[in-house]
Amino acid sequence: xxxxxxxxxxxxxxxLFNALTKAGAASSNYPFTTIDPNVGVVPIxxxxxxxxxxxxxxxxxxxxxxxxxxxxxxxxxxSRGEGLGNKFLANIREVDAIVQVVRVFDDPDVVHxxxxxxxxxxxxxxxxxxxxxxxxxxxxxxxxxxxxxxTGNKDAREKQEKLEAIKKILDEGRPARDAGFTEEETHDFNxxxxxPVFYVANTNEQPDMEKLQKMRDFAKKRDxxxxxxxxxxxxxxxxxxxxxxxxxxxxxxxxxxGLDKMVLAGKKLLNLISFFTAGSEDEVRSWNxxxxxxxxxxxxxxxxxxxxxxxxxDVYSYEDIMKYKDEKTLREKGLIRSxxxxxxxxxGDICFFKFNV
Numbered sequence: 001x002x003x004x005x006x007x008x009x010x011x012x013x014x015x016l017f018n019a020l021t022k023a024g025a026a027s028s029n030y031p032f033t034t035i036d037p038n039v040g041v042v043p044i045x046x047x048x049x050x051x052x053x054x055x056x057x058x059x060x061x062x063x064x065x066x067x068x069x070x071x072x073x074x075x076x077x078x079s080r081g082e083g084l085g086n087k088f089l090a091n092i093r094e095v096d097a098i099v100q101v102v103r104v105f106d107d108p109d110v111v112h113x114x115x116x117x118x119x120x121x122x123x124x125x126x127x128x129x130x131x132x133x134x135x136x137x138x139x140x141x142x143x144x145x146x147x148x149x150x151t152g153n154k155d156a157r158e159k160q161e162k163l164e165a166i167k168k169i170l171d172e173g174r175p176a177r178d179a180g181f182t183e184e185e186t187h188d189f190n191x192x193x194x195x196p197v198f199y200v201a202n203t204n205e206q207p208d209m210e211k212l213q214k215m216r217d218f219a220k221k222r223d224x225x226x227x228x229x230x231x232x233x234x235x236x237x238x239x240x241x242x243x244x245x246x247x248x249x250x251x252x253x254x255x256x257x258g259l260d261k262m263v264l265a266g267k268k269l270l271n272l273i274s275f276f277t278a279g280s281e282d283e284v285r286s287w288n289x290x291x292x293x294x295x296x297x298x299x300x301x302x303x304x305x306x307x308x309x310x311x312x313x314d315v316y317s318y319e320d321i322m323k324y325k326d327e328k329t330l331r332e333k334g335l336i337r338s339x340x341x342x343x344x345x346x347x348g349d350i351c352f353f354k355f356n357v
Contacts, residue, residue, distance in 0.1 A: 001288065002039075002067045003266045004095035008122050009113050011103040012202040012231040014038070017070035019235035020259055038070040044267055044286070045260040046274060048318050048348060052284040055325065060283035064274055066266050069095055089133050089192065097196045097269050099262070100126060101231075104211045105204035117208060119201065119215040127175065130192040135170045137191060138163055162186070196269045198225035200262060204232055225265045229258035273347035276318070277302065279327055295343040299353040309357035313339045318348040 007013050021040025043063040053061040071091045092098065102119040103112065114122070142163050148156035162181060166189070169179045175193030176186065186194050201207075201215050212228070219226035237245055237257055249257060256264065267274075271291045275298055278284040287301045295315075300307030316336045321327070330336045345351070 001097075001266075001270050001272065002069055002095040003097045003099055003270070004069045004071045004092050005099050005101060006071050006092060006126060007101035008103075008125065010110055011101050011122070012204075013101045014070055015231040015235055016101060016200065016202065016229065016259075016262075017068060019231060019238040020068055020262070022238060040068050040070070041065045042068055042263055044263055044274070044288070045256055046286055047255075048274070049276065049284060049286045051322055052276060052278045052318070052350070055321065056278055056284055058278075058281060058283050060285075062283055062285040064286040064288045066263055066270075066288075068099075068266075071095075089130075092130070092192055092195075093190055095195070097198075097266065099198055099200055099266065101200045101202055102215060104201045104207050104215055106208055107204065117211055119211055120218050123199070123218065127193070128173070131170050131173060131175060134176055134191045134193050135167070137189070138167045138170060138176075141189065142167065163189070166191070198227070198265050198269050201226060201228045203228055203230045205230055225269060227258065227262045227265050229262060234259050273345070275345050275347070275349045275351055277352070278321075278350050279352065289345055291347075292344060294341060295339055295345055295351070295353075296341055298345045298351060299355065302353065305357045306353050306355045309355035310341060311354045311356055313343065313354065314352040315339050315343070315345075315349050317346075318350060321350060 005013050005017055017038060017040060020042050021038075043065055046063065049061060049063055069091065100123060102122050103117060104119050106117055114125070142160065145156055145160055145163065149160040162179075162185065166176045166179045166181070166186070170176060170193070176189075176191045177194050177196075179186075181194075183194065199215070199219055201212060203212060207228075207230075216226060234257060237248060238259065240248060245257070249255065267288075272288045273291050274286045275289055276284065276286055287298070289298050289301060295313045296307045296310040299310050299313065314336050315338075316327070316330050320330055320335045324330055324333070324335070327336065
C-alpha cells in the first residue's frame with residue numbers, strides 16, 4: 001500500500017518525509033528540491049504487537065508497514081505542465097492514497113509560492129489541478145470509447161455512462177469520488193480524484209491559530225482525517241533513541257508521536273486492519289489486510305501457498321491471550337476457534353493457518 005505525500009512547494013513535505021523514514025531526502029528552501037519521488041517504508045506502530053512480543057518473548061518482532069512516496073511540490077498550472085506538473089501528476093497516479101501537507105505557520109525565512117499563508121486556498125489549488133488533470137483524462141476516454149458505445153456494446157455503453165457522470169461532477173469543480181461509484185467501479189480509469197485523501201497541517205513550532213482553526217473547520221466539513229504536526233519538531237523527535245522518545249512523549253501525555261498518528265491515519269484511510277501471527281519460536285508479526293477479506297486471503301499475505309492450499313485457521317483474539325496469558329488455557333476455555341474459508345478476519349485476530357499443497 002503506497003501513500004503519496006503531496007502539497008505546494010515549501011510546505012514541509014520533505015522535512016516530514018525525512019522524519020517519517022529517516023531516509024535523508026533532500027529538503028531546502030527552494031521549490032522543486034524534490035524532482036524524482038523519494039520512497040520510504042514506515043512501520044505501523046501497534047501496542048498490541050509490543051504486548052505479544054513481551055508475552056511470547058521470541059527473538060524477533062516484525063511490524064507491518066506502509067510505504068510513503070514523497071512527490072514533488074505541485075503548483076498552479078500543474079495540469080498544463082507548469083513546474084514539471086505532468087511528471088509529478090504521473091507519480092500521484094501510481095499511489096493508492098494521498099496525504100496533502102498544508103502549511104499553517106508564518107516564517108519570513110521560508111517563502112510561500114503564493115505569497116501568503118492560506119491553508120484552504122492551498123488545498124483547493126492542489127485539488128483544482130487534480131480535477132483538471134482528471135477532466136483531460138476523462139475526455140480522452142470518452143472519445144476513445146464513443147465508437148463502441150454507439151454500436152450498442154453493453155460494456156462500452158456502461159463505461160460511457162460512468163464517464164459522463166464523472167465528467168459532470170468534475171465540470172462542477174468537485175472530485176470524481178463525489179460521483180458515488182465504488183473504487184472497484186472506477187479502478188480502470190486510474191483517476192487522481194478518486195483516491196482517498198487525508199490532510200496534515202504542518203504547524204511548525206508557532207502555528208497561526210486562526211489559520212489552523214480554518215483548516216480544522218475545513219476538514220470537519222469534509223469529514224476528512226486531519227493530523228496536526230510540527231514537521232520540524234517531529235524530525236527532532238525522530239532522531240532520539242527509542243527510550244528517550246518514549247519518555248518525551250510520556251512527558252507530553254501522548255501515547256504516539258505526530259508521525260505515528262500520521263501512519264495510523266494512513267492505515268485508517270486505506271481501510272486496513274491488522275492480524276497477527278504469534279506463538280512460534282521465531283517471531284511475532286503484524287500483517288496488513290484490507291478490511292472485509294477472508295481467512296484464505298489473510299493466509300496469502302504470508303505465502304501464496306498458504307492461500308492456495310488453505311484448509312482451516314485456528315483463531316483467537318488479542319484480548320483473550322492477554323487476559324489468560326497462554327494458548328493452553330485458551331484451548332481449555334474453548335477460546336481458540338477453528339475457522340473455514342468464509343471467515344472474515346477481524347482486527348486483532350491471532351491466526352495459525354493450516355494448509356496443504
